Structure formats: C-alpha cells, structure tokens
Amino acid sequence: MKFPALLAILSACLATHGMARSPLVTAAVEKVLAEASMTTPEQADFRAALLASTEWQHEFLDSGPLPKPAEAMALLHALWKSDPALAADPIDRGMATACALAGADRGWDAARVGERYVYFRDAWDQGLLNSMFGGLSVFQRRYLANGVQHDRFNTLESMHYQLEEVCLPADQYPGACWYARWILNNPFGDSIHGPHYYEPFQASWGSDAEMVRHVGGVCGSLSNFGAAAAIANGIPAATMGEPGHCAYVVMISPGQWVPSYSLSWDRGLHYGFHGGSWSWHVLNTRAHEDVAAARKSGDLRRAATALADAGETGKAVDAFRRARRSHPLDYSNWLASAAFLASPRVPDQAWQDLHRDALELLAPEFPEVAWTFLKSAVYPKILPSGEEQASKRRDALLAFHRALKGWGVERWKFGEALREQMGMVSADATKQDEFALACFGIHATAATLVPPVLEAQFAACGQDEVRKRAFIHQLTEGLAKGRGHDFDETIGLLAARILPESAAAGDRATFQFLGKLASRGYEPCAVEVEKFPGILLSSGGCLSIAAPGNQWDVPSRHWGVIENHGGDFHTDSAPAFATVQLGNFGRLSGVVIVQRDGNIGRLAGAKLQTSADGSTWTDVHVFENPQRVERIDLRDRKIDAGYVRVLQENGPHLHFNRFLVFGAKQN
Amino acid sequence: MSRILVCFFFLVSFLCGEITEVPGFAKAREASAGSAKPLVVLVHGSSWHRASQLFTEKFWRAADFRAGIARDVVFTEIDVRQNPKEDEQKAFAEETQGWDRGTVRSFPAIQIYGPDGHLLESLGGSMLRELALSPPLVASKIDAIAAASAERDRLLGEMDQFKTNPEEAAKRIDALCRLPIRPETDAATKFRALDPTDRYGWAARHAFGGWEFIRATSDRIAKGETDAALVEVDAMLAESAYEPAQRCLILAAKGMLLAAKGEKEAAWAAYQEAHALDPRGPDGKAIIRHGYRTVGSSIPGATAPEG
Incomplete structure (x- = not known):
C-alpha cells in the first residue's frame, strides 16, 4: 500500500473517531500556502503560527466553501502581519479568518479587509458589540465580514453610526429597518427610482446610514439599513431579494435565522454558498451549526480525496460515500463525490449509490438542493437517452417524487422543476401526461404538492383543451376510488382549481364529476326550501361567478349551490354575477335562492335574468327587499331557458348557499 | 472640628x-x-x-x-x-x-x-x-431637565389662573414651548382656547412641519398651486414667530416655488439666504445642493457648494 493511501486511511480513522490531530488538515493548509506563494522567509512566522494551530487550520478550511483559497490566505497573512497577536486570541483569530474568506469572495484588497477586521476587533474590545459576537463560529462571522448588498452601509462611518445609534437586543433587529421611513419621493419630489433622491443630502450627515435614517427610502434602503445595523453590532445578517422587493434575514440567536421585512418565500440571499434560495441558506447554516461536525465532515472528505489522489479508487469511492452519508448537509461532500465519480475506472454502481443517497438524505428535507444536484451532476450520468428509454427516465424521475416530503424546509420552484422533468422524460405529449399523472398520484395523498403539479401540467397543455380535459378526467377517476381525509383534501384542492374553469368553459361533465366528489368535504345546507313544481333543472348543470376563488370564496363548494346538497359562493367583483347553466333546458316554474347568513341587503337592486343561449338576457325579476330566502314564482311567465343568472350592477358582492331553478325539462 | x-x-x-x-x-x-x-x-x-x-x-x-x-x-x-x-x-x-x-x-x-x-x-x-x-x-x-420640569409644572399650574387673560396666558404658553425639553404632545388642543390669536407665535412654531413642509410644497407645485403657495410662504416669512432653523426651510420652499415659476435668479437668492441661516447644518447643506443642481448651476457666477 502506498504511503499517501496509508496516511489517508489513518486520517479517516482519526476523523471518524473524533481525534483532533489530522495530518491531512495540515497538508491541505500547506498546499494553500504554496498556492498563495507564502513560502518566503519573511512569511515564515505566519506559516509557523498557522501550522502550529490545528484549530486555526480547521477554521480556515472548514468554515464553508473555499472558492478562492490562495486569495483568502494572502488576505489572512496581511491581517496577521498588521496584528500578529490575533493568532493567540480565538475571537480575533476567528474574525480575521472570516474577513479573509469573505474578502476573497468579494474580491476586496487587504486594506478593505483590514479595516473591517479592526472595526470588529476594537468594538469587541471596547464592549460595544452584542454578547452573541463572542460565541460566533467562523462561518457565522463570514456574514459580518461580508457586509450588505448596498456598499454605502459597509463603510466604517456607517458602521460606527449604527453601532452607536442602533444598538439593540438581537431579537429586535428584524424591526430595525423601520428606523428609516418608507417614502417613494424625497421632500423635493425626486423619486427613489431616479438619481437625485439622496443627492442633496450626501454632505448633510457623517455617514450614508445616518442619511438614510433621516431621509428614508424604499425596501432596498430599509432592508440594507436593518441588516447593516445588525452586522455593525456583531449579529450575523444578510440582505435578500424577493420578487419586486428587497428583504433581509437576521440570526437572532444561535441557529435561529429570522426573515425580516419579507413578503415571499421566493428569496435569493445576496450572500450565500452554493445557491442563494432560502432552502440553500437553511442547508448551509445548519451544516455549520455544529462546528465539530463540520470539521469532521472536512476530515472525511480530505481523507477520501487523499485516497483518490493515491489511486485507491475503490477505497476512495467508499470514503466519499462515508463523508456524504455522515454529513449530508455539507454540500461540498456531494460536489466532491460527483467530481471524483466522473474520473475513469469508477464503477457505474457508484453513480447509482450517489443517486440513491441524494434521494434518501437530501430530497425529503431539501428537495430543491437535491434537484439541483441531481440535475447537474447525476441525471446526465444515469438517465439513458433516446425515445425508447423514456420509461427508464420516467422511473428515475418518479423516484425523486417518491422521496419528497411535501415542500421540505421551504417552498421552492417545484413547478419549474416538474416542467423540466416532463421535458426530460420525453418530447411526446402522451408520455409527458402519463408522467404528470403519476406525479399527481404520488402527491395526491399529501395534497401539498398537488396544486403545482396541476399548474405545471396545465402549462404544458397550453391552449390544448382536449389534452387538458383528458388529463383532468384521468386524474379525477383515480381520485374517485380514493377515500379518507387526505384524499378529500386533495379533491377539495383540485375542485377549487378546476370547477371555475370548467364552469366558465361550459364543461358540465367535469364540473359535475369533480363537484360531486368535493361535496364529501362539506356539510349540506340546513335551510329547508319550498320547491316549485317540476324537477330541479339546475341539477346537473354548472355555476360560474364573478371573481371565483377570492378571499371569501371556496370554489370546491360551488357544485352544492345548484344541487339539493347546498353549498356556497361569494363574488368579489362589480358587476357581480352568478350564472347557472342548467342541467336541462326547460320551462321554468320558479327559482329559490338562499343567501348566506349576513349582509342579505346586498341583493337589493339585483336582477334575476334568463337566457336561452347564455348570451342574450331578459330581466324577469328585481330583488327589492331581499330576505334570506327568496322564492321567485315564474309559473305564469312561460319562460324557456337554458341559463339563469343573478346580476348585481350596484356592487361586487353576492353570496348564496342555494341557487335552485325548477321547471319542466324540455330537452 | x-x-x-x-x-x-x-x-x-x-x-x-x-x-x-x-x-x-x-x-x-x-x-x-x-x-x-x-x-x-x-x-x-x-x-x-x-x-x-x-x-x-x-x-x-x-x-x-x-x-x-x-x-x-x-x-x-x-x-x-x-x-x-x-x-x-x-x-x-x-x-x-x-x-x-x-x-x-x-x-x-x-x-x-x-x-x-x-x-x-x-x-x-x-x-x-x-x-x-x-x-x-x-x-x-x-x-x-429637572429644572425645566419644575418650571413646566409651575407654568402649567398657572394656566388655569389666566383663562380670562389671554395676554398672560400667551406669555406662559410661549415660555412653556421654549423650555429645553420635548414639546407638549397636544399643545394646539390644550392651549388654543387660551391664546386664539397666537400672540407670540408658539402655535405657528409648534405646527410647522419641518421637512414635511418642503414635501407639502413639492406636492403643491405638482398640483399647480405655485402662486397660492408663494403667497403663503411670503406671509410666513413676514412673521417673526419662526426660529432660524424653520425660516431656513421656509426660504427653501420659496426657492422651490420661484424655480417652478421660472424665476431662477430669485430662486437661487432664496436658496442662498436659506443656506446662510444654517451653513453647517444638515438642512442648509441639503438645501444649497438642491438649489445649485436645479437653478444655481445655470446662473453665471453661481458657486457650487462644497462636497
């Protein structure tokens, strides 16, 4: 066995058993020192200090990804040179290391990085920072070192201002953004979207942070102010983008990151690792909550790399697997595994293992992360190409869906992923629909992911109504066989999505099928009604309303309104309307309306109208002094109709439990 | 001993x-x-x-x-x-x-x-x-501050005695409003009845909105009320009630209104006069920068502000 391999095995054993000394750590640091050309006699003292401290080496290597190790090492050296005593002080050393790492990420020079380091060192020494600062890991300190998106808040002047004027307990920084006023125009009338908003005030105060506090701004300025205030006081924070908005996040206690001024789940952090979404942030911060575990993860990965470098392929495969299975939250383990497996002589089984491990260990809690990894690193290797292999691709992608447990830590762009997957399965629409149907079936019991599955499929159908109705028909048939609360919830979700659409399209079959299924989920209407002669003509038809699915309306209950069961609807748009396409064309004998309890006066002034074709309407009644139950006798009117509606031109709200049309069938 | x-x-x-x-x-x-x-x-x-x-x-x-x-x-x-x-x-x-x-x-x-x-x-x-x-x-x-509190208590205590003597009440209200403490939270409501004519200008000073006055002036210009606003601003400047910091902002508003009317030189003069009242303070600096950008820079001989 070769010496490097022996060393790697020994290191792996030491790492596995939690023993501190790891020659591979030192070897890795030496490698970076060489890359950074830190080999001159002048740098000897720095090298000696760093290599004498396994703690410091781990801090450098195992505090998050290291995309620019040589640059970071050069910056660390510059900091040490200006303050050699930092090596002996864990807090100063940790902050210096974090500044070097973040400075390399940002492409800052030594002067800029030095400035930030000195700020935190001196503020801590003077007791001005929050006590949380003392216990932060180097990973967490990287957020302090990095600063915020708007560089105006990262200046020393701004930081000192916020240290003095926005010194708060950590849990109050989520509200710090409101120190500044949200105002679109400055007092002179200049818009925030133009170049003159802050221009007059540039010389008025000692810092841009103070200027923003006095002048105000919109979400970008406010969120940057809030995050920068936390950072200036030693609390990790970061700004993040959301659709049309800027928010921020603060770590108010160890491991507890609180989104602030946040309006959406769809967040992109301006400082993050591997990926910017909230899911990535949770993954990364959790991976580094346990510093010892993060170091162990690094040790295992280094040991695996050493085995790979030594040509011990089989052992390296096992070692990389051990690393990612022991520390699945450390995304670097997954990347390292994939990079190694791409080399020759690695058995195909290793890729299957990697695939299975991602499904088992990442997908349930971090589906977005799993999808990103599988799509970029695994599927290109394991999914066969060619139309004849579509079923194999489908099976592999369905395994992803089976591994999911709802949204995981946070919503993500699951619908987009699903559309991509449909395309990966096949270009053929039938095969795509089969895949979507199978996905629906997998998620139907939990219901959470049903709406995005529907949206993705409907988007794929586009304007093809035939394809869409065929899909709905297939999936509702499947649901009809299901029982139990979870299915009822799924049916309710489906009905809420589909009933308004089918009613608007006059698709009575779908409206009836799904509406009747959904009625299992709500109680019948208890208000008895006196019927009119004939049959219930509205039964078997469909109901469409103005603004279905608004905050007061539950479309899954629309079916019951026109049937004996009873249901409800609530419009929210003027003119308000509720239109029944009758189940049978007929000679009308009467209409019974039961309004929802409360605000029954809203029906006053509305008209009852009838139509043969749904286009030309005739007024047959005006509601003057409406009661909860309204019976409109049409027996003497000799009205033949296929449609009946209530139209309220004076307001947006109509809300009924029953809208029953009686008469004699004429079709 | x-x-x-x-x-x-x-x-x-x-x-x-x-x-x-x-x-x-x-x-x-x-x-x-x-x-x-x-x-x-x-x-x-x-x-x-x-x-x-x-x-x-x-x-x-x-x-x-x-x-x-x-x-x-x-x-x-x-x-x-x-x-x-x-x-x-x-x-x-x-x-x-x-x-x-x-x-x-x-x-x-x-x-x-x-x-x-x-x-x-x-x-x-x-x-x-x-x-x-x-x-x-x-x-x-x-x-x-404790001394000012005692004085405040004394003045408030005396208000009741001078309900029917507006001159004496006004003196006390004015003295109260000039104490070096935070203003009374509802001065206008409390004291308007005692001094309806605002003899010493305390109500005008108290009601002045600071930078909100500038914002309101921008709004009036946008609504086409420039002439009416200018008449009001001139009336305010004729009052002696306002503190120098407040006059600074009122002059800035005058500059904005004159600029809106196209009277650039008069506008620049108003901005300069405003700046002279607060040359080192944040308000004066902001006003002269805005004034220079909007009118001063097009006037021959006008000097750009520092910074």
Whole structure:
C-alpha cells in the first residue's frame, strides 16, 4: 500500500473517531500556502503560527466553501502581519479568518479587509458589540465580514453610526429597518427610482446610514439599513431579494435565522454558498451549526480525496460515500463525490449509490438542493437517452417524487422543476401526461404538492383543451376510488382549481364529476326550501361567478349551490354575477335562492335574468327587499331557458348557499 | 472640628439632590407622581451588551455621578433582555406597565419623565456616549431637565389662573414651548382656547412641519398651486414667530416655488439666504445642493457648494 493511501486511511480513522490531530488538515493548509506563494522567509512566522494551530487550520478550511483559497490566505497573512497577536486570541483569530474568506469572495484588497477586521476587533474590545459576537463560529462571522448588498452601509462611518445609534437586543433587529421611513419621493419630489433622491443630502450627515435614517427610502434602503445595523453590532445578517422587493434575514440567536421585512418565500440571499434560495441558506447554516461536525465532515472528505489522489479508487469511492452519508448537509461532500465519480475506472454502481443517497438524505428535507444536484451532476450520468428509454427516465424521475416530503424546509420552484422533468422524460405529449399523472398520484395523498403539479401540467397543455380535459378526467377517476381525509383534501384542492374553469368553459361533465366528489368535504345546507313544481333543472348543470376563488370564496363548494346538497359562493367583483347553466333546458316554474347568513341587503337592486343561449338576457325579476330566502314564482311567465343568472350592477358582492331553478325539462 | 465637619456634611447634603431609588418602572412612576419629582430611567441591556453593563455599574450607580445631581429625582432601571422567554416577557410587561419604549432607539439610554408622565427628554446613542465621558456633564444635563420640569409644572399650574387673560396666558404658553425639553404632545388642543390669536407665535412654531413642509410644497407645485403657495410662504416669512432653523426651510420652499415659476435668479437668492441661516447644518447643506443642481448651476457666477 502506498504511503499517501496509508496516511489517508489513518486520517479517516482519526476523523471518524473524533481525534483532533489530522495530518491531512495540515497538508491541505500547506498546499494553500504554496498556492498563495507564502513560502518566503519573511512569511515564515505566519506559516509557523498557522501550522502550529490545528484549530486555526480547521477554521480556515472548514468554515464553508473555499472558492478562492490562495486569495483568502494572502488576505489572512496581511491581517496577521498588521496584528500578529490575533493568532493567540480565538475571537480575533476567528474574525480575521472570516474577513479573509469573505474578502476573497468579494474580491476586496487587504486594506478593505483590514479595516473591517479592526472595526470588529476594537468594538469587541471596547464592549460595544452584542454578547452573541463572542460565541460566533467562523462561518457565522463570514456574514459580518461580508457586509450588505448596498456598499454605502459597509463603510466604517456607517458602521460606527449604527453601532452607536442602533444598538439593540438581537431579537429586535428584524424591526430595525423601520428606523428609516418608507417614502417613494424625497421632500423635493425626486423619486427613489431616479438619481437625485439622496443627492442633496450626501454632505448633510457623517455617514450614508445616518442619511438614510433621516431621509428614508424604499425596501432596498430599509432592508440594507436593518441588516447593516445588525452586522455593525456583531449579529450575523444578510440582505435578500424577493420578487419586486428587497428583504433581509437576521440570526437572532444561535441557529435561529429570522426573515425580516419579507413578503415571499421566493428569496435569493445576496450572500450565500452554493445557491442563494432560502432552502440553500437553511442547508448551509445548519451544516455549520455544529462546528465539530463540520470539521469532521472536512476530515472525511480530505481523507477520501487523499485516497483518490493515491489511486485507491475503490477505497476512495467508499470514503466519499462515508463523508456524504455522515454529513449530508455539507454540500461540498456531494460536489466532491460527483467530481471524483466522473474520473475513469469508477464503477457505474457508484453513480447509482450517489443517486440513491441524494434521494434518501437530501430530497425529503431539501428537495430543491437535491434537484439541483441531481440535475447537474447525476441525471446526465444515469438517465439513458433516446425515445425508447423514456420509461427508464420516467422511473428515475418518479423516484425523486417518491422521496419528497411535501415542500421540505421551504417552498421552492417545484413547478419549474416538474416542467423540466416532463421535458426530460420525453418530447411526446402522451408520455409527458402519463408522467404528470403519476406525479399527481404520488402527491395526491399529501395534497401539498398537488396544486403545482396541476399548474405545471396545465402549462404544458397550453391552449390544448382536449389534452387538458383528458388529463383532468384521468386524474379525477383515480381520485374517485380514493377515500379518507387526505384524499378529500386533495379533491377539495383540485375542485377549487378546476370547477371555475370548467364552469366558465361550459364543461358540465367535469364540473359535475369533480363537484360531486368535493361535496364529501362539506356539510349540506340546513335551510329547508319550498320547491316549485317540476324537477330541479339546475341539477346537473354548472355555476360560474364573478371573481371565483377570492378571499371569501371556496370554489370546491360551488357544485352544492345548484344541487339539493347546498353549498356556497361569494363574488368579489362589480358587476357581480352568478350564472347557472342548467342541467336541462326547460320551462321554468320558479327559482329559490338562499343567501348566506349576513349582509342579505346586498341583493337589493339585483336582477334575476334568463337566457336561452347564455348570451342574450331578459330581466324577469328585481330583488327589492331581499330576505334570506327568496322564492321567485315564474309559473305564469312561460319562460324557456337554458341559463339563469343573478346580476348585481350596484356592487361586487353576492353570496348564496342555494341557487335552485325548477321547471319542466324540455330537452 | 466636629462642628466644622457637621456643617460640611450639611452643606454637601444641601447641595446634592435627594435620589429616591425605586425598582420597577410602574412603581417608580407612582413614586414620581406622588412626590412631584421627575423620574429618571436608565434603560440598559447589561445581559447582552457589555458597554451597557459597564455604564450601569461604573457610571449610573457611581457615587460621583449621583453626587453631581442637585435636584430631587426618582431613579429607576429597566433591564431589557435579549430573546426573552414567555414568562420573562410577562414579568417584564407587568413591571414596565405604562412605559413607552418608543424613544429608546439605542442602548443604553436615559429617559426623564415629568411627575405627570410627560417624557421630557430621551438621551441615547452618540449624545449619551459623549456626555458619559464626564459624569458631571450627565448630572448637570439631568439637573437642567429637572429644572425645566419644575418650571413646566409651575407654568402649567398657572394656566388655569389666566383663562380670562389671554395676554398672560400667551406669555406662559410661549415660555412653556421654549423650555429645553420635548414639546407638549397636544399643545394646539390644550392651549388654543387660551391664546386664539397666537400672540407670540408658539402655535405657528409648534405646527410647522419641518421637512414635511418642503414635501407639502413639492406636492403643491405638482398640483399647480405655485402662486397660492408663494403667497403663503411670503406671509410666513413676514412673521417673526419662526426660529432660524424653520425660516431656513421656509426660504427653501420659496426657492422651490420661484424655480417652478421660472424665476431662477430669485430662486437661487432664496436658496442662498436659506443656506446662510444654517451653513453647517444638515438642512442648509441639503438645501444649497438642491438649489445649485436645479437653478444655481445655470446662473453665471453661481458657486457650487462644497462636497
């Protein structure tokens, strides 16, 4: 066995058993020192200090990804040179290391990085920072070192201002953004979207942070102010983008990151690792909550790399697997595994293992992360190409869906992923629909992911109504066989999505099928009604309303309104309307309306109208002094109709439990 | 000798105020109201902020600081916790019932309340840290506010006597509004009936909106009300009621209105006159920069502002 391999095995054993000394750590640091050309006699003292401290080496290597190790090492050296005593002080050393790492990420020079380091060192020494600062890991300190998106808040002047004027307990920084006023125009009338908003005030105060506090701004300025205030006081924070908005996040206690001024789940952090979404942030911060575990993860990965470098392929495969299975939250383990497996002589089984491990260990809690990894690193290797292999691709992608447990830590762009997957399965629409149907079936019991599955499929159908109705028909048939609360919830979700659409399209079959299924989920209407002669003509038809699915309306209950069961609807748009396409064309004998309890006066002034074709309407009644139950006798009117509606031109709200049309069938 | 010592201690105690220490804000407030003494509150975060802890232990509780306070006051402390548990939150809410945290924007802070609960002053941030370089400075600041509180109480007490004598009432209202403490929260409502003609301009000064006046002027220009607004601004400038800082903003508004009418040279003159009232302050600097950009830069010989 070769010496490097022996060393790697020994290191792996030491790492596995939690023993501190790891020659591979030192070897890795030496490698970076060489890359950074830190080999001159002048740098000897720095090298000696760093290599004498396994703690410091781990801090450098195992505090998050290291995309620019040589640059970071050069910056660390510059900091040490200006303050050699930092090596002996864990807090100063940790902050210096974090500044070097973040400075390399940002492409800052030594002067800029030095400035930030000195700020935190001196503020801590003077007791001005929050006590949380003392216990932060180097990973967490990287957020302090990095600063915020708007560089105006990262200046020393701004930081000192916020240290003095926005010194708060950590849990109050989520509200710090409101120190500044949200105002679109400055007092002179200049818009925030133009170049003159802050221009007059540039010389008025000692810092841009103070200027923003006095002048105000919109979400970008406010969120940057809030995050920068936390950072200036030693609390990790970061700004993040959301659709049309800027928010921020603060770590108010160890491991507890609180989104602030946040309006959406769809967040992109301006400082993050591997990926910017909230899911990535949770993954990364959790991976580094346990510093010892993060170091162990690094040790295992280094040991695996050493085995790979030594040509011990089989052992390296096992070692990389051990690393990612022991520390699945450390995304670097997954990347390292994939990079190694791409080399020759690695058995195909290793890729299957990697695939299975991602499904088992990442997908349930971090589906977005799993999808990103599988799509970029695994599927290109394991999914066969060619139309004849579509079923194999489908099976592999369905395994992803089976591994999911709802949204995981946070919503993500699951619908987009699903559309991509449909395309990966096949270009053929039938095969795509089969895949979507199978996905629906997998998620139907939990219901959470049903709406995005529907949206993705409907988007794929586009304007093809035939394809869409065929899909709905297939999936509702499947649901009809299901029982139990979870299915009822799924049916309710489906009905809420589909009933308004089918009613608007006059698709009575779908409206009836799904509406009747959904009625299992709500109680019948208890208000008895006196019927009119004939049959219930509205039964078997469909109901469409103005603004279905608004905050007061539950479309899954629309079916019951026109049937004996009873249901409800609530419009929210003027003119308000509720239109029944009758189940049978007929000679009308009467209409019974039961309004929802409360605000029954809203029906006053509305008209009852009838139509043969749904286009030309005739007024047959005006509601003057409406009661909860309204019976409109049409027996003497000799009205033949296929449609009946209530139209309220004076307001947006109509809300009924029953809208029953009686008469004699004429079709 | 012993007689001299007795006299010395008597003199010292005569010169030092009596500080009544009452734990718990709610109880301290009662004590302040009951004794007609101002309430001085230290708001700190010693459990999560070492500087707060040092300030509390080495300054606030220090004998030399307390010895420097000449007036009788009630002292209390509020220790604001970080990430408090539910039971801690409940206890804190009970203990600090009636406390308005609104003016405490940074820790530590000192709030001073009048016996009637009116917040007289709030010291924090860089202002407090600069004062804290010298305990006598903080003590004399507290004394000054306590003295103003006593004067306030006297003036408010006299208002009732002069309900039918607008001239005397107006003098007292004006004096009240000029005290170096936070303004009365509802001065206009309280005093309008006593001095309907605003003899000394206290109501005009009190109602002036500062930079909101500038914002309102922008809005009026946008609505096409420039001429009417200019007439009002000229009337305000003819008044002697306004403080220099307020006149500075009124002149800036005049500059905006003249610029909107295309009278650039007159507008630039108004901006310069505004700047002269506050050449080193944030308002004056902002006004001259805006004025130069919008009108001054197109006037031959006009000098660009510094910075």
